[in-house]
Amino acid sequence: MALNPACLSFIPQLSPFVDGELLPNDRVTVERHLAVCRDCTGRVADLRAESGLIRHGLDLAADEVDFKDFATKVMARLTPYKPPLWEQIQISLSEMFLYQRKMMMASMAGAAAVLAIAIPTLIIGKSIPDGYAREMMAVQSVTTEAGAKVTPVVMTSDKGDAIIWMVSTEQQVEPPAPAPPAAQDKSGEGQKLEQTKPKGGEL
């Protein structure tokens, strides 16, 4: 059978036409051609019959297979997907902002308020270093090791300054004898120790 030259451009489009894969304009063009071409109409009928046979054959083949536990078996072979932590956080935050926007905004505002109060408080508090709540330095006690031949002398000022001298008591304790009370565990404060002559400097 001689092929109509007009059919040459339409034959490749017949299968997509049967499968519904043509664009609307192409489909209209093919339908116009089919309306006047008996050969191509026959070809389309053959394609539809062939498609029906294939579908029927596949249905028969599928009926022979047992799909009873198919879904269960497939799911059992899948490894559960565990997203990385950063992805979990991103998803969580995006979902929280999407579905719990009001609560999130309230929480953020609360956190911002806490920081707005806490940071200035901390900055002000930190202007005085830790341990310096007291205004002036203060000597609480001065002691010497047992047997040490020195006695502490504390000279203080009203500005928190103090000199802690060690004055030899060797001449005072001769001959060797138990150290006088002044030389052992003696607090420097509240005593009139400034009268004792220090060992250094010009007085």
Added chain:
Amino acid sequence: MTDRLGRRFHPYALAIALALPGIAWAEGNKVEVMADVVLASNNGNKVEPPALEEAKKFFEAKNVKYSSWQSLSQRRLSLEPKKTAEVPLPNGKKAQFTLESVANDVATVKVTVAPTTLTLQLGREGNLYVDGGQHQGGQVFVMISPALKPAGK
């Protein structure tokens, strides 16, 4: 998925997480103190650094006169509870600093320059001059002063 992750990362947890650094920043139990080693003598008239003029005047007010004051070392000690920091002295002795306690933000520090041990409370004003023994014909003092300014400033 939403419910599962939502339970894991609750908004309140986020608020707490935002506040935690501030809470952590507020903590810390180190106490800093300045420990200068000073040599006072009557060899010359040099006062170095000039800030030691204050010490010279204080001693003179107590009728103790040294014409020369020299700073041999300056150290900023960071004291931790029950840990001892040492400052070596030029005459072989050493000054040991121990933070005894911090109560009501008042630090109590024990300073030992053998054979003497003194207990002091840190304050924002005042300098303590602890006898450190003799060295090269002069007198060594450990000058203890408050470390009020941040390190490096």
